[in-house]
Structures are given as structure tokens and as C-alpha cells.
Amino acid sequence: MTRSITINDTTLRDGEQSAGVAFSLDEKIEIARQLDSLGVPELEIGIPAMGERERDEIRVLAALGLKARLMVWARMCPADLQQSNGLGVPSIDLSIPVSEQQMRRKLNLGQEQVLSRINVCVRSAVDAGFHVCVGMEDASRADIGFLLQVAEAAGKAGANRLRYADTVGIMEPFALRDAFSRLRSATDLELEMHAHDDLGLATANTLAAVLGGASHVNTTVNGLGERAGNAALEEVVAALHQLHGIGTGIDLKDFCRVSGCVERASGEPVGWRKSLVGKRVFSHEAGIHVDGMLKDKLNYQGVDPAIIGREHEFILGKHSGRQAVIDAYQKIGIRLEPPQAESLLKDIRAYVVCYKRIPDVGLLWKLYRRLEVSVKRNETMTCYPSEMTL
Numbered sequence: 001m002t003r004s005i006t007i008n009d010t011t012l013r014d015g016e017q018s019a020g021v022a023f024s025l026d027e028k029i030e031i032a033r034q035l036d037s038l039g040v041p042e043l044e045i046g047i048p049a050m051g052e053r054e055r056d057e058i059r060v061l062a063a064l065g066l067k068a069r070l071m072v073w074a075r076m077c078p079a080d081l082q083q084s085n086g087l088g089v090p091s092i093d094l095s096i097p098v099s100e101q102q103m104r105r106k107l108n109l110g111q112e113q114v115l116s117r118i119n120v121c122v123r124s125a126v127d128a129g130f131h132v133c134v135g136m137e138d139a140s141r142a143d144i145g146f147l148l149q150v151a152e153a154a155g156k157a158g159a160n161r162l163r164y165a166d167t168v169g170i171m172e173p174f175a176l177r178d179a180f181s182r183l184r185s186a187t188d189l190e191l192e193m194h195a196h197d198d199l200g201l202a203t204a205n206t207l208a209a210v211l212g213g214a215s216h217v218n219t220t221v222n223g224l225g226e227r228a229g230n231a232a233l234e235e236v237v238a239a240l241h242q243l244h245g246i247g248t249g250i251d252l253k254d255f256c257r258v259s260g261c262v263e264r265a266s267g268e269p270v271g272w273r274k275s276l277v278g279k280r281v282f283s284h285e286a287g288i289h290v291d292g293m294l295k296d297k298l299n300y301q302g303v304d305p306a307i308i309g310r311e312h313e314f315i316l317g318k319h320s321g322r323q324a325v326i327d328a329y330q331k332i333g334i335r336l337e338p339p340q341a342e343s344l345l346k347d348i349r350a351y352v353v354c355y356k357r358i359p360d361v362g363l364l365w366k367l368y369r370r371l372e373v374s375v376k377r378n379e380t381m382t383c384y385p386s387e388m389t390l
Contacts, residue, residue, distance in 0.1 A: 169198025180212025287321020
């Protein structure tokens, strides 16, 4: 791999900003430690302006001795900067709107006033010893010419990084790659992408930003975050590696542990079909798929579940075929002949249609014993759903 991207994970900041989510200090500590153990190099861990309790918790996280570089988030104003001092965190994202919509309708500021604030606040932050990222809020609705002016002002004031925020999640990959290409050609600052998933494009937009020249990207575990969420850590890391040969230094083999931790702490259940971490995303039921995978898993494997510490699972259901039944019974020590499998398949299908759940081992044994009895009696086995319950 000839290139590496730095992941700045914001689960503990933007992830916790999800409506109804609130992490306890113990949960924050556990999430931070687990992310650190995966090799996540940067963590955005809170908003000092929220109050003394938030600042105390930031101090605790900063004292854990994590390998990851820590960052706090603040508005581009002296008060927020003052509250960010003395917390033991070396990096700060100073955020300010850069779109006409938010500059005018949110802060009643013009472009020159925004540039002036960047000049004053960034210099103050640098003087205070911070590694400074200038967060361009709502950059995806801003004029690219003004973004170039922001980049120039940030660099002159001493900032190290520029964050392009698709705050309302309306960007698309092609335009985003172009925007980053223009920024990259105009500045030597680190460039960071902050994507939201309102149109389901957060991961795609993050990849596009990388191809356009981003050096850093924001992510959250499970895609947690405001509204539809942020770019998911697991998706971005896996896609960068598999699709573009770009490394992050993050090992996902134990990721399911932190995924489950964040799921419990947030109270936000992970959908069964959520890419990589969903309960059923490496499960196979359709007969043609199961038969193909039993012959060679690469027939229907696009992503190797081993990268995230998982493995394929074959599920018996309405769309299963004979080979899946043979395989399922073989795993419990029963060798079936094709006619037996065909007979059992009919009753398995009837069961899952009626009860909307997959048969467990106990039911498979019960069906097999019924089949044996029917064969001895030379009868046709007809198993009705009501008779299948254990």
C-alpha cells in the first residue's frame, strides 16, 4: 500500500449527538479504549462548551494514556476556545459556517466577518498550543471560491487542517471529489472529510473525498450520528482497503466487540442488514447461493467476513434448497440421502412461512424422527405447522 488515510473517529462527539443518545462516563471510557485497541489514530471526544461535567469527562479520557491523538470540538469563538484550554487534549476543531445559508441565516455574518473570525480564533488557538483544524460547517452548500479563501486564511493563521463538512448530507461523490481536488491543488493543509448519511452516501462521499485528496476522514462506529448518521468506521476502513488498497492502520477483527458496546450504550439497535456488522449480512438462504458457496465460497463472497472476525452462516428458510438441508443435518451428525432432504425441505419451508423464524436444532431432530417413523410405516410425511412446535 502506497498511501495511508488517518481516521478521526467522532463516535464520542457527533455519534453522541444522535437524538436521544447519551453515554455515561464509564461507557465513554470503554468505547475510547476499544477504539484505541483497534488502532484508531484519532478520537474526537467531546464539546467543552457543553458544561463543566463534559469538561471533567474530557479530562478523564485525556488521562487514560491512549495512543490515539485526542480532539475536542468548538465553535469559532473566544468563549469556546477558552473552555477548551487545560483539558489535556492537544487538538481542536474550530467550526464555523461557510455557506451563505448558515452564515446569513444562522449567525448573521458575511464572508469577510467569517474570515476575520478564523484569523483571530485560529491564531489564539495556536498560541494556546493547539493543533488546529478549521471546521467548515455546511461546506457542501458553500461556494467553492469562498472555500479556497477559507483555506488560505486558515493556513495563514497557523491551522494544520481543514475539515469539509457535508453537514446536511446532500453531497454526491462526483462533485465532492472535484471539490477536494480543487482544495488539494490550492493548499498544503491536511484535508478532512466529515460526511452525513441523509441520502445514504456518507461512505461513498468519504471514499470520493479520499480520491480527491483528503488525508483524514471522520467516522463513527455503526454509522451513529445526527439524523441518518455519519460515515461508518467499519465501512470506510474496509472499503478503503478492499477497493483502493489504502491502509488506515486499523484492525477490524475485534470490531464486533466495539460495535456491540456502542449499540448497547447508545440504545440504537444495529439493523440486521447493516453492512459488515448486521446480524444477517453474512447469512445465506437461497438455494442457488448456498449450493454455490458450498462448492466455492468465492462464488457468492464479495467481502470476506474474516476481516471483521466473522464467518458465513447458512440459514434454512423458504428459499433454501436440498443441499442446504443436507449441510444443516450433516452439522448435527445426520447424513441425509437426497430423497430425505427433499421431504424435510417441504416441512421446513412450511414452518418458516408460518412462524417467521428459522428452525433450531431441536426442531430439525424432531422432523427427522418423524420422517423415520413415516418411512417405517411406509407413509407420506405431512407435517403441519401446528405439529412442529416443540
